[in-house]
Structure formats: C-alpha cells, structure tokens
Amino acid sequence: MSNKILIIADHLDGSLNESTARAVACAQQMSPTGIDVLVLAEDGASVAAEAAQIEGVSRVLQADNAANAHPMAALLTPQIVAAAQQGEYSHVLGPNTTFGKDLMPRVAAKLGVAMVTDIMSVHSAHEFDRPIYAGNAVITVGAPTDQVLVASVRCASYPAAPGGNSAEIETLSLDAELPGHTRFVNLEQASSDRPDLQTAPKVISGGRGVGSEENFKVIYDLADKIGAAVGASRAAVDAGYVPNDMQVGQTGKIISPELYMCFGISGAIQHLAGIKDAQTIVAINKDEEAPIFEVADIGLVGDLFKIIPELEEKIG
Amino acid sequence: MKVLVSVKRAIDYNVRIQIKPDGSGVVENGVKHSMNPFDEIAVEQAMRWKEAGTAEEVVAVTIGPDAAKEQLRSALAFGCDRAIHIKTDEPVQPLTAARVFEAIAQKEEPKVFMMGKQAIDDDSNQTGQMTSALLEWPQATFASEIELSGETAKVTREIDAGLETLEVDLPAVITADLRLNEPRYLKLPDIMKAKKKPIEDMSLDDLGVEAAARLETLKTTPPPTREAGVRVESVDELVAKLKEKGLV
Numbered sequence: 062m063s064n065k066i067l068i069i070a071d072h073l074d075g076s077l078n079e080s081t082a083r084a085v086a087c088a089q090q091m092s093p094t095g096i097d098v099l100v101l102a103e104d105g106a107s108v109a110a111e112a113a114q115i116e117g118v119s120r121v122l123q124a125d126n127a128a129n130a131h132p133m134a135a136l137l138t139p140q141i142v143a144a145a146q147q148g149e150y151s152h153v154l155g156p157n158t159t160f161g162k163d164l165m166p167r168v169a170a171k172l173g174v175a176m177v178t179d180i181m182s183v184h185s186a187h188e189f190d191r192p193i194y195a196g197n198a199v200i201t202v203g204a205p206t207d208q209v210l211v212a213s214v215r216c217a218s219y220p221a222a223p224g225g226n227s228a229e230i231e232t233l234s235l236d237a238e239l240p241g242h243t244r245f246v247n248l249e250q251a252s253s254d255r256p257d258l259q260t261a262p263k264v265i266s267g268g269r270g271v272g273s274e275e276n277f278k279v280i281y282d283l284a285d286k287i288g289a290a291v292g293a294s295r296a297a298v299d300a301g302y303v304p305n306d307m308q309v310g311q312t313g314k315i316i317s318p319e320l321y322m323c324f325g326i327s328g329a330i331q332h333l334a335g336i337k338d339a340q341t342i343v344a345i346n347k348d349e350e351a352p353i354f355e356v357a358d359i360g361l362v363g364d365l366f367k368i369i370p371e372l373e374e375k376i377g
Numbered sequence: 378m379k380v381l382v383s384v385k386r387a388i389d390y391n392v393r394i395q396i397k398p399d400g401s402g403v404v405e406n407g408v409k410h411s412m413n414p415f416d417e418i419a420v421e422q423a424m425r426w427k428e429a430g431t432a433e434e435v436v437a438v439t440i441g442p443d444a445a446k447e448q449l450r451s452a453l454a455f456g457c458d459r460a461i462h463i464k465t466d467e468p469v470q471p472l473t474a475a476r477v478f479e480a481i482a483q484k485e486e487p488k489v490f491m492m493g494k495q496a497i498d499d500d501s502n503q504t505g506q507m508t509s510a511l512l513e514w515p516q517a518t519f520a521s522e523i524e525l526s527g528e529t530a531k532v533t534r535e536i537d538a539g540l541e542t543l544e545v546d547l548p549a550v551i552t553a554d555l556r557l558n559e560p561r562y563l564k565l566p567d568i569m570k571a572k573k574k575p576i577e578d579m580s581l582d583d584l585g586v587e588a589a590a591r592l593e594t595l596k597t598t599p600p601p602t603r604e605a606g607v608r609v610e611s612v613d614e615l616v617a618k619l620k621e622k623g624l625v
C-alpha cells in the first residue's frame with residue numbers, strides 16, 4: 062500500500078510555524094511515497110515558499126482564500142476534506158499545536174475516521190506510540206489500515222526536518238462550501254522580542270515561588286542574559302504573574318529545549334508532562350523535597366531571589 | 378436556554394498511575410476516580426448561566442459503566458437538573474462518543490453543548506471537535522471566557538499565540554480550558570438533594586449508534602524515565618556544570 066501523506070501547515074502572520082517541519086520529520090518515518098504540505102491562507106505565497114524548503118517535502122499545495130485569513134477549524138475543515146479526497150491521501154497529519162489540536166479531530170470526524178492524537182514514535186505507517194495520563198504511560202496503538210489515517214504529531218518528539226529543499230509549489234483550487242457560523246473577532250498576541258517558547262533551545266521558567274508579576278522581572282532578566290525564552294507553571298499563570306501562552310505542561314506547551322531551567326516550580330506531574338523531552342533540566346527550589354528534583358539533571362536547593370543575581374553575575 | 382454538559386469518569390488527577398506488569402493497561406481497580414477536571418469546569422460554567430437566569434435547564438450526560446453514575450451524581454450536586462447515562466462497559470473512543478453525543482444533542486436540542494477540552498486519562502482532545510463536526514455546529518475549543526448574547530456566543534480561546542476571540546452562532550459546542558472558572562466545592566446538602574434527581578439510562582442501541590472503527594491499544598508501557606541527576610551545593614558549581622555542557 063502506498064503511503065501518501067498530507068500535512069496541514071501551521072502558520073501565523075505570513076510565516077511558517079516550525080511545528081510543520083517537525084510533522085514532516087515524523088511523516089518521513091512512515092515510509093511515505095510522497096509528503097505534500099497544504100498551506101491554507103489568504104495569501105500563502107511566503108508560507109508556501111518556506112514549506113518548499115523543508116527536506117522531505119514532495120510538493121506544496123497553496124490554497125488561497127479570503128476566508129483563511131484567520132485559521133478557524135470550521136472553515137478549514139471542508140477545504141482539507143476536499144484536498145484529502147482529491148489527492149487520495151492515505152494519511153492527513155497536523156502538528157499538536159493548538160491549531161492542530163482544534164482542527165484535526167474535526168477533519169477526522171468529517172472523514173468518518175478515528176484519530177491518533179500526539180504521535181511520539183512511529184512503528185509503521187499504522188502503528189504508533191502516544192502518551193496518555195499526562196505522559197505517565199505510553200500506549201502503542203494500531204489504526205485501521207483500510208481508511209484514511211488522521212493524526213496529530215507530538216512536536217516535542219521530533220526535531221524539525223532541515224531546510225535546503227526546493228519542492229514545487231502548486232496552487233490548488235478547492236471546491237468546498239464554507240459555513241458562515243463562525244467569525245473571527247480578534248487575536249490578542251502577547252508581543253515579545255524573546256525567542257518563541259515552543260522552539261527555543263533554552264527556556265527559563267518561573268512558578269508560584271516567584272511570588273508576583275513584578276518579581277517575574279528577575280526571570281526575564283536572566284532569560285535575556287542567556288537568550289532564552291520564558292515559560293511558567295500553571296500556578297504562575299493562574300495567579301496572573303504571566304499570560305496564558307507561557308504555560309508549560311500537560312495543558313500548556315510541551316517543549317523540548319536543550320536547557321530548561323526552572324525557579325520556584327514544585328514539579329507537579331502536569332508540569333513535568335511538558336518538559337520530559339528537555340535535554341538538561343535544571344531546578345532551583347528552596348524545598349529540598351520538591352518533586353522537581355527527582356527529574357532534574359542539576360538541582361540546587363536555595364532561595365531563587367538570592368541565586369538568580371549571583372547566577373547572572375557568574376555566567377558573565 | 379438549554380445547556381448540555383458532558384461528564385467523564387476518569388482516574389483522579391492526583392493519583393500516580395500504575396501500569397499493569399503485563400502491559401495490558403493501567404491499574405484502575407481500587408483507584409480513586411473523579412469527574413474529569415475539565416468537565417467540572419464545564420459544569421461550573423453551566424451552573425453560572427443557570428444562576429444568572431441565562432440557562433433554564435442543564436442536563437449532564439455521561440457514557441460509561443455503572444460506576445460513572447457517581448460522576449453524574451456529582452454533576453447533579455453542582456445543580457444540573459437531570460442526567461442521562463449511556464451505559465456501556467466497553468471503553469468508548471472519541472468518534473463513537475461523538476456519535477452518541479450527536480444523537481443526544483439532536484434529541485435534547487440544547488443551545489450550548491459544554492464539554493471539557495480533554496479528558497485527563499486518554500488525553501485525546503478530540504470529542505468536542507468531533508461532536509460539533511458531526512452536528513455541523515460551530516466549535517469553540519479551549520475557552521477561557523464565554524459571553525452569551527441571544528443567538529450567538531463570543532468565546533475567548535487560549536491558543537499558542539495568545540488569546541483569540543471568535544463569535545459563533547448557537548447552537549455550538551464549546552470546550553472548557555482551565556482558566557474558564559474555578560469550580561465550587563460541593564456541599565453536603567447539595568449532594569443529598571442530588572440523590573433525588575432523575576437519571577435516565579440508555580444504551581448505544583437505544584440511540585441507534587454504531588461504534589466507529591477503533592484504534593486498537595496493543596500495549597501500555599511506562600514512559601522513558603529520566604534519571605535524577607546531581608545536586609550541586611553552590612552557584613559556582615552550577616555555573617561550572619552549565620559551562621561544561623556548553624549551555625551558557
């Protein structure tokens with residue numbers, strides 16, 4: 062059976078999200094006969110050009126439509142279903158970003174098929190590992206081979222496929238009726254000059270132990286010093302110290318940086334679910350019994366407000 | 378306005394789960410189960426609409442074994458008016474659950490179908506989106522704020538880029554994220570009162586729902602473990618280690 066894979070590109074403001082290249086890396090392990098990337102945008106030229114560079118991509122399909130100015134699952138789904146059927150794909154994949162999480166189940170339901178959430182490892186084109194219970198167990202699932210397979214890729218499990226390709230870009234016109242029942246109102250983006258939390262090689266994060274929005278400044282300062290992105294625990298987000306898009310964990314962002322350094326975070330399983338793939342975890346906590354130390358590669362017991370200034374000075 | 382809320386029985390989020398040595402699943406017997414935390418948030422939201430006079434009737438629905446009645450009773454203790462129990466001893470995967478919810482929604486005709494954004498056992502994050510797809514209704518997932526006005530809802534969603542607001546026509550499926558609200562603690566009198574509220578039992582057959590093709594779980598294994606590393610005693614030592622690894 063030939064495995065022809067369609068990947069839905071995640072993008073914002075004219076640039077491709079790195080999660081797309083991670084999904085390509087996952088798809089490459091499914092012995093594909095072809096990997097096409099579908100760009101649904103108002104004007105997808107720049108995004109398509111970026112996608113065409115990803116190693117392993119056979120074709121980029123660019124479907125422009127004014128209705129795609131803001132990605133809404135209810136409007137994208139009929140287009141994806143049309144593209145999937147037109148191209149006779151065996152697999153339709155998306156990243157497990159909030160874009161993919163919102164969208165892919167709707168696509169699966171419209172195609173009338175089950176879906177695999179969060180592929181973390183590929184055994185064959187229809188057999189995968191995925192995490193359950195906040196990553197505290199892994200199940201191997203077998204998907205039916207006689208129907209299209211819809212899945213999301215756990216991006217933290219795959220490094221982005223490299224660039225250097227120049228796949229052909231085709232414009233695609235899709236015959237799909239789009240509903241009018243869902244309308245975009247606005248997007249409040251926390252503007253930040255710091256690296257993107259989901260892809261940054263270094264992440265510094267703070268928890269309830271940081272104590273306040275003002276105190277978070279010490280975390281930002283340290284992050285800026287070493288060029289790191291900033292993350293947080295749910296407790297810090299709930300308390301209003303930082304915005305929601307900084308939450309790391311089971312229900313926030315799942316990340317795989319080279320360095321994850323956390324201050325005043327206890328290490329609840331829901332938080333750990335987000336950092337299991339970090340290469341080096343460094344924990345600073347004043348409680349020597351804190352569970353974060355059970356997973357930290359380097360642990361230091363102490364008061365974060367004393368340690369951070371000293372650290373900044375000595376990193377030099 | 379009528380609101381439907383789905384309520385799933387799941388292992389309590391505080392439990393450290395144990396994987397069966399033969400890899401056939403996780404140990405569930407004798408383990409504390411609760412209402413999926415995201416469903417508690419969904420129920421709480423419906424209660425707030427009821428208390429504000431926006432919702433006249435709130436109906437809780439679950440799919441699961443007999444034991445799932447416990448979670449329906451909790452939903453009734455929150456203040457739901459009645460409950461529907463679709464009984465099955467087989468685990469139900471999202472597409473099948475969505476077909477059940479589609480059938481229930483067609484029968485009950487709610488204006489809003491509130492669900493949790495994900496169940497914390499299987500972490501699929503699919504059922505709400507699938508249900509709205511089958512119904513051809515709008516969906517607003519990961520909601521952290523909902524404003525209802527007549528025939529529409531304005532929903533603020535927690536997404537990777539920040540906070541997105543969508544306007545959807547009703548009826549719609551809305552899935553709850555963590556910061557939508559903080560569920561109340563149940564009080565004993567409410568728990569007592571809940572015992573008298575009606576629960577209707579049904580089967581997949583009664584609803585004419587056929588189970589969808591399933592994913593087969595071949596085995597359950599522990600995740601790759603991380604070894605606990607070293608403790609350092611000073612910032613100097615920490616910086617030395619970081620430099621050694623080329624991280625600063």
Ligand SMILES: Cc1cc2nc3c(=O)[nH]c(=O)nc-3n(C[C@H](O)[C@H](O)[C@H](O)COP(=O)(O)OP(=O)(O)OC[C@H]3O[C@@H](n4cnc5c(N)ncnc54)[C@H](O)[C@@H]3O)c2cc1C
Nearest residue numbers: 268269270294295296310311312313325326327332347365
């Ligand atoms: C369904 C569900 C989903 C969840 N999803 C997530 C998620 O995605 N992400 C997430 O993070 N959490 C999540 N949680 C919450 C999680 O269970 C914890 O409550 C949360 O992670 C705790 O955050 P924290 O470690 O910052 O706070 P706490 O547990 O309160 O820990 C604070 C720590 O700071 C230390 N400390 C205090 N002062 C100092 C100081 N001066 N110097 C050094 N250390 C100090 C303390 O010793 C303590 O260990 C979820 C919970 C549920 C129920």
Ligand SMILES: Cc1cc2nc3c(=O)[nH]c(=O)nc-3n(C[C@H](O)[C@H](O)[C@H](O)COP(=O)(O)OP(=O)(O)OC[C@H]3O[C@@H](n4cnc5c(N)ncnc54)[C@H](O)[C@@H]3O)c2cc1C
Nearest residue numbers: 383384385440468470493495496499500501502503504594
């Ligand atoms: C270790 C393990 C092994 C499993 N093996 C199998 C297997 O081999 N075969 C099989 O068919 N199933 C199996 N299951 C169960 C099944 O896969 C899941 O329960 C199912 O996939 C639902 O996924 P979810 O709960 O994560 O849905 P999500 O989509 O994450 O749920 C989102 C929301 O939908 C609602 N919802 C979902 N289901 C229900 C429900 N039953 N009642 C009420 N509301 C609901 C809730 O509001 C919930 O918050 C297994 C589960 C586990 C944990």
